[in-house]
């Protein structure tokens with residue numbers, strides 16, 4: 001019986017929507033070393049570059065749409081809930097495609113492009129379309145302390161308590177479109193296994209941690225995820 005489903009997604013699920021993944025073949029993220037644009041040190045060194053980088057990513061959201069994989073996970077969520085089960089979707093992605101597709105039990109553990117926060121007073125809210133060091137915090141009015149609400153290397157991801165609790169109760173764990181290079185997310189499969197969950201990876205190619213999964217399906221997520229979801233739905237309905 002499948003009662004508690006835990007899904008982890010990464011950049012690969014948004015690839016078919018036209019959002020570039022992080023680790024391209026050249027090891028760069030859209031021409032930048034990842035640590036230059038995704039670390040507090042990189043931000044301190046060159047805030048203009050980092051603001052500009054995220055302003056471009058934020059603007060690009062208006063040119064992309066959720067794909068069939070995002071939609072299939074919404075179908076799965078609704079079916080599992082209707083069936084009396086529990087559903088958790090944790091994404092490492094900072095795009096808003098799961099939200100726009102209609103996912104509700106969603107935990108964006110690495111933050112969101114559409115959000116900003118102030119490092120001086122702790123304010124967090126909607127990001128303006130263009131963020132810069134000249135921006136004043138809407139709460140404390142200080143200039144220069146509002147940054148993208150994105151978890152960078154060395155920072156603690158959001159929702160870790162909720163995630164740990166749900167992993168401990170998972171019956172089925174699926175990782176979709178993630179390279180398995182970044183922790184703590186790359187460690188979730190081990191925790192799910194420890195909880196007795198069946199584990200599966202759906203990725204374009206075997207990830208760095210492929211060996212830790214019970215099963216794997218290779219291919220484009222927008223093709224493999226809807227088919228896999230159909231199979232899980234069949235199992236759910238068979239449980240009735």
Ligand code: APR
Pocket residue numbers: 009010011012013015016021022023024034038092093110151176177178179180181182202203204205207219220221222
């Ligand atoms: N369908 C399925 N998988 C795909 C597709 C696709 N169409 N295209 C690419 N992939 C796979 C790649 O093979 C790769 O294994 O998705 C994975 C994407 O890996 P990364 O670019 O490393 O992205 P992700 O795992 O989400 O990165 C994790 O790293 O830089 C940080 O915080 C950032 O959240 C990010 C984290």
